[in-house]
Amino acid sequence: MASRNADTSNGAPHLDSVSLAIIEQLQEDGRRPYAAIGKAVGLSEAAVRQRVQKLLDQGVMQIVAVTDPLTVGFRRQAMVGVHVEGDVEAVAEAIAAMDEAEYVVMTAGSFDLIVEIVCEDDDHMLEVINRRIRAVPGVRSTESFVYLKLKKQTYMWGTR
């Protein structure tokens, strides 16, 4: 189980329209059979299987179950905006290494970094934000947005 996380080192692995179509199929249903996908994109079952495996290995996509953490036992979730001085990438790396960080993005705007965190409870969240994120060298300040309710969560950008 070497590389669990996505290959976030944007290698832009050149995706042709067929692979795009395969991804679209799997965005609708991650368990759709290879044969059905093949029929939809005009490829044999084995070819689809090989392409999917490669896309997974390359980290271009992952096939997973996604949930709303708030409905599955986690009490507190938040988006945290981070102001950084110095090497943003290094700070991003450090925060991404934390288990509680689900989502880490470098952005252009008043925040240098946006981080989504999942916590057990208020104490845990306080600990993560104040003791861990703010302790990372280069973090100047943070601003938190605690989640009240998830209204939408989709992955079907391809199907429109």
Next chain:
Amino acid sequence: MASRNADTSNGAPHLDSVSLAIIEQLQEDGRRPYAAIGKAVGLSEAAVRQRVQKLLDQGVMQIVAVTDPLTVGFRRQAMVGVHVEGDVEAVAEAIAAMDEAEYVVMTAGSFDLIVEIVCEDDDHMLEVINRRIRAVPGVRSTESFVYLKLKKQTYMWGTR
């Protein structure tokens, strides 16, 4: 294909530890066979299958392919913080109805709403933010954070 989107109407469908364990398995690999999951959680193959189907039907989880849109052809992606006056839920509903909105959350903090959008290019993004989101009744102002680079994207909160 009645309800494609998650049941975001927090019905808190009471999940026992076995369903939690099943979700964990599928967070690691959305295509893991039911028999393997059953062995891991102590249930028969058929029982796992029934539970998974129910979790999907209830909208508690979805099994899908997730990608980094920036590596799959979409040029621009952003997080948009929204200040709302009046009925926040209604505004959230309206924005969630837009195809470009991938993720909509009501939050406590300086923003009432946080929205993640995926766009084809700069023009498209400008159109979505200025003409569509800001046109929703109740939206007082917005602040945008354009994505530069996705550093981490995980769904394995359960495996720690």
Next chain:
DNA sequence: AGGATTTCTGCGAAATCCGCAGCGCGATGG
């Protein structure tokens, strides 16, 4: 306790997954 409902189990049949050998094709280089 009695009955209704839900959940689990244990099949057999059908469909799917998986590995492998072979073929076609473009690029490389002698």
Next chain:
DNA sequence: CCATCGCGCTGCGGATTTCGCAGAAATCCT
């Protein structure tokens, strides 16, 4: 020019998984 190599696709069986169903077991409600 042609041989070779790399790479992706196809077409197979065999192993595995999925699927539907009927009965047993557990749970809930009155």
